[in-house]
Every structure is written in structure tokens, then in C-alpha cells.
Amino acid sequence: MSSHPPTIGGPADRKQMILLFLVLTAGLATGLAIYSSASSFITMIKTASAVLFLPILLSLVLSFLLEPVVSFIERKTGNRISSIFIVYTLCAILLYLLMQLIIPQWQSAWNSLQADLPRYVTGMISYLKDLGLRIENEAPFIDTADLVERGRLLGKEVINAVIVSTPQSALRIGGLFLIVPLFTFFFLRDGSRILRSCISLAPNRTFEMVHDLSYLITRQLSHFIRGRIIEATIIGCVIFIGLSFTDIRYTGFLAVFAGVTNLIPYIGPLIGMVPGILIALVDLGIGGQFWWIIIVYFFIAQVIVDNFILIPVLISRYSNLHPLWVIIAIVLGGNVYGILGMVIGVPIVSTLKIIFVEIRQYRRTFSLSERLPEPEP
């Protein structure tokens, strides 16, 4: 086979250049067309998923929570569907009793909170003003004018969110009360079948591995979700009991808020204690009760109960995230789905980490025998 050196600047070279130019132009045009259609497609999917995202997510969490109870009853009855109905009936009775007990008190507390909220915000702004003045005296080179303004805007936003969007969110929650139990029922009944039909799409050679991995990942995920929910509930209860010793108002709301924000590691507990400390500061002032509240939030709930007892017992070290990942998850989640995204961003990243760690663990399990045995000392 003979090979000729390419002639630079010759007619053949020019032809190649024109061809390259045409191909590049066509590629660019195709890329732009795909991008524009893809972005509208993504917008469409985003709009559709925004409606279904929350109910599906809540149903998945609820089905992970109820799964052990359903399995336990199924062992006795031998029938899955009747076991789910028994669990649903028990939950409905529990919910009804809880509502009978809580709703009248919470209704009045909620109404007075709506009235009190502007007062607390004013208190926060005046506290920020004081803080600004103090900083100006101590360190005049720091510009503090922004601090008060930002506090005022934040307060305004909170009041708007609570007063204006309460009826809207009540409507949405009402809708969720219908959709979530329905979805949960189907996830509990057909969850494993849905997963199996997804796994069956895997090619024959990888099917066995995919099946095994999906089981391991689902097991870890259910432990993680159950652990986090139980942890948040216990923290909420601890804060409720701790705050009940003081004269602070809205103990129930504060405990629920602290419990929910506790789902976000590192930053969540700090956000969770802000309203409690603010209300304590405005209503009770700095004194014995105020310091007790600080101790309940920081020391009892976070350090003793959460870090020393709950996290080692309930949460696997697999799902522990580096603080940097937590911040990235919160920022990204917040950008995509707002406040809801901030709460669920971290669990989603933890889920991805669990999947990654399980795959690595699985690979390691089956390459163990390939390693040479360690020399005995």
C-alpha cells in the first residue's frame, strides 16, 4: 500500500476545508435545534413533575415507614392487601384521636401566632438595630446599615408567607391528604413488583448484579429514611418537653419546626432554633428561662440526644455527608424547588451517596478473594 504525503493548500485540501466547514455548520444547527427543543421539553417535564413530585416523594417516605408494620401484620394474616388495610385503619384511628386532641388548641395558637408575628418581627428588627449600633461602636469600619434592612425584608417575607399563603397551602395539604394515602397504598402493595419490572429490563448478563444491588440499596435507603424520620420525631418531642418547662408560647409549633428542620444536617438545627430563640427574646427577655431554652435547643436536643444517642444508633455512617456536600445540596435544592428543595436536597444527596457506597461495597465483596492474603505477623 502506498501513501502520498498530503498537499497543503492544494485543491483537495480546500475541498476538505469546505466539507469540514459544512459539517461544523450542520452540527451547530442540529445542536441548537436539539437544545431548543430539549429545553422546552425539560420545562414541560419540570412543570409536570412539580405537581407530582411532592405527593410521590411523601408517599415513598410513608411507604418506607409503614413497610415493616405491614410486613409484620402480613406474617400473621398471610395476605398483603388486608394487612395494608389494617395498617391504614390503625393510622386513621390514631390520626383522628390526635386531631381531636390537638386541633382545637392549635387552631387558637395559630390564630394568635398570626397576630403576634408582626410583633416578633418588630422585636427582631429592634434587636438587629441594637446589634448594629453596638457593632458600630465596637468596630466602626463594618457597614451595618444593610443588616437592619435585610432583617426587615426577611420579616416582611415571613409574614407574607404565613398570612397570605396559609389558605393556599391548606388547600394543597388537603389535596395531599387524598393523593398521598392512595399512592402509598399502591407503593406498599406493588412496590416490589414495580421494582422487579424495572430490574427485568436489565440485560441477561448484568441482571443478577442489578437485582442484588437494588435489594441492598433499597434496604439501606429504608433504614436511612426510617432513621431520619424517627430522629426528627424524637428531637421534636425532646424540644417540646424541654420548652414545656418554660412560659414560652407556641411550644407545639416550635417543636414541629425544629423536628422538620432537623432533617437537614448541620444547618437545619440552627435554623430550627431561630424562631424559638426569637420568641423567647421578645416574650421572656434575657434571663433564666431564656438560657434554659438555649440549653434545651443546643445542649440537650442537639449534643446529648442527637449526637450522642440518636445518630450513632439510628443513622448509618454511610449516609453521613461532608458539610460541603450539605451546603451544595441545600443551595441546589433551594434553587430548583425553593424551601421544599432545601429540606429534601440533603436526603436526596444522601440517597445518591448510599447508592454509590453500596455499589463500591458490592464490588469490594466480590474482589476480596482476588487479593493476596495478608502475611501473618
Place this chain on the structure above:
Amino acid sequence: MNPLWKNIFYKKIEDRSIAYFLGSVSIFSDLDNRSRMQLESLMHLRTYNAGEVIFETGDPGSGMYVIRSGAVKIFNRTPKNGEIELAHLGVKEFFGETTLASPSKRTASARASEPTILIGLFRADINELAQRNPAVAYKIMLSLSRVIGERLHFSDQIMNELRQKHPDLFTPEAIR
């Protein structure tokens, strides 16, 4: 029997459920109908072309396969890319059961020697069954341990015979 009737009956048996088929497989024959129905909901039906590899030696193993139709060749590969056939299995026979109880690598390769349908039962499925219905899971594991015990006993017998015939093969140096 009239060939026409025989044909109809034969077709009917082929079309019957996996639960019915499992009753004729020795490892599941002790289970009652209800348990087999429950087991059916956990099993995976996989279709293989002739010559398609099911698993290779060293693959992560997580369960067993029962041959519903077709045939499977179990073999070991030689260093020079040859194959040593260990077994040729047909309908109602099963393989890979040793990895059902604990995770380990496949010790031989398996390939479909003709278009084959396999029923797979894996460790994850048994674990799920143990959560929901421990009695059935117990029965299956008992049958499984019986089969593995029988096979171990059989291979022990062969080993003993070999040891008597060729004692030089079983010295510690030779084993090493």
C-alpha cells in the same frame, strides 16, 4: 391416550403457571400450592438465546436458576480457551443453588445450549420472603440444605474413592 387429547393436555401443562411447574422441581416439591404461588410472585423469568452466556466463573453469584425449557451447559474454561463440560442440564433441573445462602463467586460458567427459558430465584427474593412469610422461606431453605447436603455427601463419597485409588493425589504437598 388419543394423540389429539395428549396434544391438548400437553399444551395445557406448558401453559400452566410457574407455581404448577415448580411442583415438579425436586427442591420445591415439598411446598404446598399456596407457598408455591407465593414463590411464583418472587421469581424471575429470563429468556436466553442459544449460545448465550448465563454467567461466567468468577461472576458475583446471588442465586439459583431452574430450567423451564431448553438446556444449559455447565463448564469450566481451560487456560488455552478450551472448555471442560461439567454437566448438561435439561428441563426441571437447577443450578447455582450454592450462592443462594451466602454471597460468593460462581465456581463454573453456564451457557444456554439452545433457546432457553430460566426461572431465577435470588437471595434478595428469599430475604423478602423471610420478611413476609418466614414459614415458606424456612421450607425452601430446608429443601435447599437437603439438596446441598446430598450433593456434598455424594462428592465426599467420590473423594473417598479417589483417595483410596490415588493416595498420592491427596498429600498436603499435592493439594497445595
